[in-house]
Amino acid sequence: MLAFLRKQMQELLEQRAALKTELDGILKEPTAEKRDLSDQEQTAFAEKRDAIKKTDTDMDTIQARIDELVDEEQRSAKADEIRSKYQPDSAKPAVTVTSEPETYRKGGKQSYFRDLYRAQQVGDRAAMDRLQRNDAEVAAGLEKRALTTTDGSAGEFVPPLWMVQDYVALARAGRVVADQVQHQPLPPGTDSISLPRLASGTATAEQATQNSTLQNTDATAGSVTANVATIAGMQVVPQQLIDQSPINMDEILLADLAADYAVKLDTFVISNNAAGKRGLLNVSGLNAITYTDASPTVGELYSKVGDGIQQIHTGRLLPPDKIFMHPRRWAWMSVALDTQGRPLVVPVAQMPSNALAALDEVVSEGFVGTMQGLPVYVDPNIPTGLGAGTNEDRILEVRSQDIILFEGTPKAESFRETKADQLSVLLRFYNYAALHSERYPKAISVVSGTGLIAPVF
Template identity: 30%
Template sequence: MTLADLIAQARTALETAITTRQQEQDALVALRSDPNLTEDAVTARVATRDAADTEVTRRQSALDELLAEQAREDEIAALSARVAPAATRAPAYDQVARVGAEERTYRPDQDRRGGQFETDVAAAFLGDYEARDRLARHMAEERTERGDQLVRAAGTGAFSGLVVPQYLTDLYAPAASTKRPFADVCRPHDMPAQGMTVNLSRVTTTTSVDTQTTENTAVAEQDIDDTLMSINVQTNAGQQTLSRQAIERGAGIEPVVLDDLFRRYASSLDTKLLNQATNGLTNVATAVAYTDATPTATELYPKVLEGLSGVEAALLDQSSGDNVAVMHSRRWYWMQNAMGSTWPLITQPGVVAQTLGTNYAEVYGRGVRGVLPNGTPVIVDNNIATNLGAGTNEDEIYLVDRNECHLWEDPDAPMYIRAEQTKAASLGVLMVVYGYFAYTHARYPQARKIAGTGLVTPTFTGA
């Protein structure tokens, strides 16, 4: 028996010990909910669970020792290959057994289209213990490699938090998505644990300070007062019903649909922040009109500065200076298309003189795309509407202090529900993606938008 065989046996023994320990813990939890519970019964069950714990520790130690031994063997083999004379070196690589990283449970060379993964998910719901074991190993691998991304780790017994193998979503051609460029630069907050509103207090009547008229006379006084600002928590959700035939007889269907639901979730959230009635950025921002039958980028730029001036005037000492300009990609490329012989009189930090700004050459959705001549970062977001104005062909440019664009989200959003029983009569599997969010751009009336006929569908003429 080789060292690799011993390691494989040790891994299997550890997996079995972990499964047994989990079963003992589940039995203990179930026992504690028994109304006829006795202290002796609990003590006995705790002892059994602790024994299972000890077995897990023992098996883990045994595996660690074997892995350490294997690592040392690999080091010795590598050293030997470097120092041995050519005539006396070991056989060729493909003529001897080698032990490297353990293979993943689901691999593209054996399950290229995800059939085994999907089959195991379905079989686990029907009580197939071997399928459950494979899924448990897969989740353990995911926690090792991407643990920071698995915030909410549902037990495999519930099968509500399974992670789709990454390679299944890497190689197919998904439908393009606008995703969430603006949402990603908003000031983030964790969603409160309970309630369907987020309440903020805003001081709307200030105190008063003035010069005292004469000695021993009353000084200025005004009672401070606040107003409660209530922000609704909204639910962003989408669903898809797949036939069991598509899942069980198809290949890679479920992860592809799930990935698309996540993409639509991101786009929907971002669209609400920009365009939602009453509270969306377009509806709370103060308009800066740019009316021009023959618009040019050099004529547009002063409007940008006018908007930024309004942002600072609204915030005063509450201004963070972390301003951003949010625009559609067609507007960003139109501004890059502009050429001329003039430049701003006053140069700005981080921007080369005699330029109209800087393009960072980032791709869509990867953060700041560049800076304007005054150093304001640009966020490109194609969730901005392009059917505005009387001619239904205008877009808008938004200018905001990003720290006053507040977004509350559940840290674990979006969540995934996979329900089989609901559609069992029609052999359907219901997939639901959902999450809670709340937002406001109106804690202060700071947001500005450039709008008007100067922002019709651009023509790329170099002017």
């Protein structure tokens, strides 16, 4: 469209130049200076002049449209820049299969549950071979994600690759905060992970005089420990479903387990409150910002968010990089108006000049926009029943690289003995995780108080 309009503009410029030449030609006739223009000459002059005016009007219209399109392109480019910077590409597959398909795949003929049962309870060698081949496929597929399948014992098998992707890579809707902190593979053979940290550092000082003793301060070191937690679930299924079902139940059961695991892991990262397993909201020594107001406003909350940011700057001496809040809090902000009736949170494509935040995506979970230069993510797993009135939510501001989530790969087992009297099979799934949230408490700011009660719209 822009190319077409610019071509039209060039043609009009050439047309105007030609008309101007013809108009000048009438005025410069050899006899025109010594006499009045004839009726025919006056008519021609008026026609050329009107044609030039019309050309000028047409060029103004086209130029305005060009400016509008250029502005739209710039806004779109800005929106794409923000989206590509902050929005995770969860749709991109973690593994590209270039040869034969995976042993267990969505819509495939082989059932992971059936083989799991037959290998562990019946000793079916073919089923065992398929499960072991699947383990190798998963291990190869997870190399790019720095996850391992080494923790566990010989009696366990790793779920199919597509299901692990749902657990770890694609189940982002249920684990927004958990996916935005630093990830590390969970080391095998341990129930706790300790990381060193300096309790106090060395020091320098101006030398009093030449040849005098220099400042000598010994650093003291300590450590912070994260205990490994187990997140597990089970499902009892009838033997007939495993043996006789014409369809594989893998997709239904595994997808449901993956979705629930994502929620439980995210909740563990946000609000768990046990020694060595502190969620972000319960870290001792974090930056606590209290917003107390019976009639809260977005403008007042905006300054509290800024306070949380500056406290990370001041206490951690490095900048925060992400803000998390409940969807209801972002929705409340997005409908707020200033005294002139203008929205305070405006779609980023409009490039507002008076907004306190920019809305990029309309989603229930995940990246939604920016505020004070930081990406904002909404996560419904942030609790809303806190405070004295059990109706407050919280806003988290963090330096995400200072928070480390160690996560293993889910494992599966089958048991027939405990349910033999009812011809059922118990399927058990579990995973291990450890969270290091307390190494740098000043890298976390939490806004709380009565100003964050359930919003009124």
